[in-house]
Amino acid sequence: MKPPSLSADPVLAAWARPGLALLLLAALACGGNGGPAAIDGTLPAPPAISVPTTSALGFPVQASVLNGGYALSYRWTLSAGTFQGGAATASGPKVTFTPATPGVITVSCVAIKGNALLSQPASQTVTVGAPASTGGSFHSAGSLLQARQGFAAAALPNSTILVAGGSATLGGSALASAEIYSPATQISTATPSPMTAARVGPATATLGSGTQILISGGTGATGSLASGELFDSVQMLFRATGAMANARSGSTATYLITPPAVLIAGGSTTAGNPVPALELFTPVTGLFSSSGTVPVPLAPGATATLLPTGKVLLVSHGYAGSAWVPFAALYDPGTGLATPTAKPPGFPREGHQALLLGGKVLILGGDGGNGPLQTAEWYDPATGLFAPSATDMASPRAYFGAAVLPGTQAVLLLGGTADGSTALATAERFDSVAGTSNPTGALGAARIQPFVTASNGQILVLGGYDSSGQAVAPVEAYF
Numbered sequence: 001m002k003p004p005s006l007s008a009d010p011v012l013a014a015w016a017r018p019g020l021a022l023l024l025l026a027a028l029a030c031g032g033n034g035g036p037a038a039i040d041g042t043l044p045a046p047p048a049i050s051v052p053t054t055s056a057l058g059f060p061v062q063a064s065v066l067n068g069g070y071a072l073s074y075r076w077t078l079s080a081g082t083f084q085g086g087a088a089t090a091s092g093p094k095v096t097f098t099p100a101t102p103g104v105i106t107v108s109c110v111a112i113k114g115n116a117l118l119s120q121p122a123s124q125t126v127t128v129g130a131p132a133s134t135g136g137s138f139h140s141a142g143s144l145l146q147a148r149q150g151f152a153a154a155a156l157p158n159s160t161i162l163v164a165g166g167s168a169t170l171g172g173s174a175l176a177s178a179e180i181y182s183p184a185t186q187i188s189t190a191t192p193s194p195m196t197a198a199r200v201g202p203a204t205a206t207l208g209s210g211t212q213i214l215i216s217g218g219t220g221a222t223g224s225l226a227s228g229e230l231f232d233s234v235q236m237l238f239r240a241t242g243a244m245a246n247a248r249s250g251s252t253a254t255y256l257i258t259p260p261a262v263l264i265a266g267g268s269t270t271a272g273n274p275v276p277a278l279e280l281f282t283p284v285t286g287l288f289s290s291s292g293t294v295p296v297p298l299a300p301g302a303t304a305t306l307l308p309t310g311k312v313l314l315v316s317h318g319y320a321g322s323a324w325v326p327f328a329a330l331y332d333p334g335t336g337l338a339t340p341t342a343k344p345p346g347f348p349r350e351g352h353q354a355l356l357l358g359g360k361v362l363i364l365g366g367d368g369g370n371g372p373l374q375t376a377e378w379y380d381p382a383t384g385l386f387a388p389s390a391t392d393m394a395s396p397r398a399y400f401g402a403a404v405l406p407g408t409q410a411v412l413l414l415g416g417t418a419d420g421s422t423a424l425a426t427a428e429r430f431d432s433v434a435g436t437s438n439p440t441g442a443l444g445a446a447r448i449q450p451f452v453t454a455s456n457g458q459i460l461v462l463g464g465y466d467s468s469g470q471a472v473a474p475v476e477a478y479f
Contacts, residue, residue: 003363018326031268035322043109044119046071049357051107051124052374055394056131056439057099059426060084062396063107063124064094072111085417094370096396096419099128115435135405135412135429137441138476140147141460142186145179147473150200152218153451156233157210161453163462164191164215164231164238169199170469173222174198178238179233181475183455188357188475197238204251207283213282215240216288219249223270226272228281228288244285247367248275252304253329254312255335256280263331264288264336266298274298278331278338282470293340296327301399304331305361307318307381314338315362315379317369324348324369328379328386342384346377351399351416357432361464362389364413364430365397372398372418376430390435394428401452409433412459412478413441417449423448423467427478440478447472 048066055061065074067378076083083097090097099105104125111119113155133183144163151166164178176198181188199218202225206213215238217230226247229238254261262281268274274297279288294314302316312331317324326344331337345363352366352373361379363386365372365417374396376389378408400416414427423446430437447464450472458479466470 006088020224021105021176042113043117044069044113045121046120047072047074047111049107049109049124051120052126053124054129057128058131058442059395059439060096060098060424061105061107061126061128061426062094062096062418063109065109065111068093069111070142072113075112077108079108081105082181084422092370096371098418099126102128102340104128117253117308121206123347135410135440136479138427138443138461140444141183141475141477142181142188143473143475144181144462145190146175147471148175148463149449149471150205150214150218151175151451152199152202152213153453153462153464154206154213154231155455156213157181157235157452159455161232161455161460161462162191162213162233162398163188163451164195165199165202165218166463170465172200172471174218175432176202180236183458183460183477186475191238194435195231195238196197197225197227199225201249203251203267205253205255205281207255207262208257208260212283214246214253215249216253216262216264216281217251217267218242219270220442223247224249224268230286233259241281241362242285244279244288244295245290246275246277246279249298251275252302252314252402253281254304254306256306256310256312258310258333260284261271261333263291263304263333265294265304265312265314265331266302266316268300268302274300277291284319291336292338294329295340296329299350301352301366303352303354303363305354305356307361308359309381309383310334313341313354315345315352315363315380317350330384336470338339341379341386345372345379345386346388349373353400353402353403353413355402355411357404359412362411362430362432364402364411365393365400365416367398370417371420372396375418389432391430391437391479393430394437394439395426399449400424401447401450401461401464403452403454405429405459406431406454406457412452413437414443414452414461414478415450415464417448421467422446423465426467444476445474 251267
């Protein structure tokens with residue numbers, strides 16, 4: 001699935017496509033003697049399917065075929081409800097539906113060989129109950145001056161938040177305006193001056209002092225940008241830095257403590273090609289320099305996580321033909337090299353989240369190539385290995401927001417998309433200690449790609465875009 005683009009309308013097409021009704025397929029597959037019309041005389045075996053046993057009302061449910069056959073196609077039906085897109089049937093090895101009423105829903109799938117050989121159906125049930133709210137709830141917390149998506153954002157030392165650039169709609173013109181949002185007053189005010197360049201989809205990193213924010217790359221009027229700039233929260237001014245060697249949009253930016261520098265990784269060119277080159281920004285000189293390449297170019301929506309060792313974990317995916325394959329690498333500031341991890345992650349991902357918890361990295365959701373994932377896994381720097389989490393998320397999500405709840409080992413997951421196009425308002429509390437992920441209060445505004453940060457004991461949610469591609473202005477606070 002193509003990831004959201006920050007320079008063109010990136011709303012993804014849902015992969016669940018309307019199919020023929022199961023009864024009609026069965027009728028077409030019958031020969032004159034009432035049996036299947038043989039192609040090679042061998043019927044496919046019933047598919048092995050994976051369906052959650054329970055779900056909550058309003059939360060998307062994902063069903064999938066395990067180890068599907070190369071020459072097979074699939075048709076799914078529900079005993080109640082419809083698949084994403086409103087179809088009564090759906091096709092493909094993975095489908096999603098959102099229960100509209102509580103109760104027991106039977107999910108059935110048949111494997112199809114050629115045009116007429118149908119397997120016996122494989123069926124599983126999912127019990128849908130009312131969402132049991134866990135923890136806090138979302139509250140209105142004012143509004144941004146400008147509705148934005150794909151913007152730069154960073155928490156400042158005085159607990160305010162810098163919000164800069166982005167665009168008002170998907171595919172809309174890049175903005176140069178910037179504002180400072182105050183959680184204390186729930187008021188946003190314009191900065192005295194705009195950014196040095198209008199940009200959407202830049203990378204953002206807070207430098208060691210906390211008062212300077214690096215904003216690099218992104219997409220401008222003519223395509224991907226190589227320029228960078230620093231915001232000084234004391235002087236409230238933007239000033240240009242040296243330029244990167246590679247113009248890129250949608251990259252990652254990670255502040256390295258030793259030596260003090262910012263690692264720039266991934267992103268894409270104006271033509272949409274991934275950028276394999278790594279670059280370092282040195283705060284003392286204000287310049288970028290080359291730092292090698294990633295063995296496999298990072299896909300859009302990759303993550304970069306600073307480990308306690310000082311190394312950076314890069315999680316993305318590569319390609320085997322047109323199929324996505326898992327990929328991760330470790331960047332070592334001491335050698336300036338990025339090398340593949342000992343073993344790859346369990347799933348290819350983009351538009352996922354990666355958070356440091358208890359010295360390990362928790363990797364959640366994202367698009368896996370056939371739609372958003374519900375899976376979670378851990379990376380342990382001590383062993384260099386990935387391992388499945390004890391629990392998956394309550395809902396598949398890609399391009400969602402996440403933040404560690406203050407004083408806990410739990411993570412708040414919110415928004416994003418479960419079908420590639422529809423913005424979610426649902427949220428869940430992923431508890432890494434209890435091994436559970438339970439629904440919590442819903443957002444007031446559904447949104448994809450929001451900025452989420454912890455501030456004074458609460459979680460703030462800013463910006464993002466809705467199902468129609470319009471940027472979201474209201475700010476919400478979870479507590």
